[in-house]
Amino acid sequence: MRSPRNNERKTAYEDVDVSNYSRHLNGHNAPIWWGIIGLILIELSVVSAFTVTYLYLYMQHGQWPPADIPAPPLLIPTWSMLLMLFSCVTMYLAGKSIEKNQSWHFVIYTFASVIMASSVLWIRWLQFDNFDMRWDEHVYGSLLWTISGFHFIHIVSAAIGTAAIGCFGMAGFYTKQRQIGVVVDTMYWNFVAFAWLPFYLVLYFFPRL
Structure with missing residues (x-):
């Protein structure tokens, strides 16, 4: 004999009408949206830990960078920061293009962002060549290399992922209804x-105060 509780469950399941539900979820309704928020929060904790560690050592030393070590050049990291911030504009325009179902505009803006990120990577690689110290010489060198390398890898991952998104866009995969990936x-x-903004401030601006 089926218990009354089981009958109630069965009735509840039978009364749910899902015929009007869309399989294309966007925004807060999509599990992947919350997944990326979780990923950002985790990586934000790492960004915060690096920044606080650098500031702690900065405040504990009378001279920072240590004696005989010049502050890193400011021009190249400033250009790379401006390029990355401008790429946010093209990414925003790419998203707006998908909302209007303008696939090729989306592809153009997406790959423009990838090109800018690739330019930043090339600039950063040249910058690594010009560092005046090794990563294992002292704590300042370790932080400079670790923070710079950490963000370099993040740009690589973002550029690869966005290039893949652009390729899907070329195939016409993304539409206004199917844009959660974008x-x-x-x-x-x-x-x-x-x-990069807090890293830029602690690595290149604070040593000049």
């Missing part, structure tokens, strides 16, 4: 771009 990729891209 949304979460743009969220991560913006995080990577703006994560």
Whole structure:
């Protein structure tokens, strides 16, 4: 004999009408949206830990960088920061293009962002060549290399993911109804771009105060 509780469950399941539900979820309704928020929060904790560690050592030393070590040149990292921030504009325009079902505009803006990120990677690689110290010489060198390398890898991952999104766009995969992949990729891209701001301040601005 079926218990009354089981009968209630069966009735509840039978009364749910899902015929009007869309299989294309966007925004807060999509599990992947919350997934990317969780990923950003985890990586934000790492960004915060690096920044606080650098500031702690900066405040504990009378001279920072240590004696005989010049502050890193300011021009190249400034250009790379401006390029990354401008790439957020093209990513925003890419998202707006999908909302209007303008696939080729989306592809153009997406690959423009990838090109800018690739330019930043090339600039950073040249910058690594010009560092005046090894990563294992002292704590300042370790932080400079670790923070710079950490963000370099994040730009690589963002550029690869966005290039894949652009290729799907060329195939006509994304539409106004099916754009959650574009949304979460743009969220991560913006995080990577703006994560450089605290790093830029502590690595290149604070040593000049």
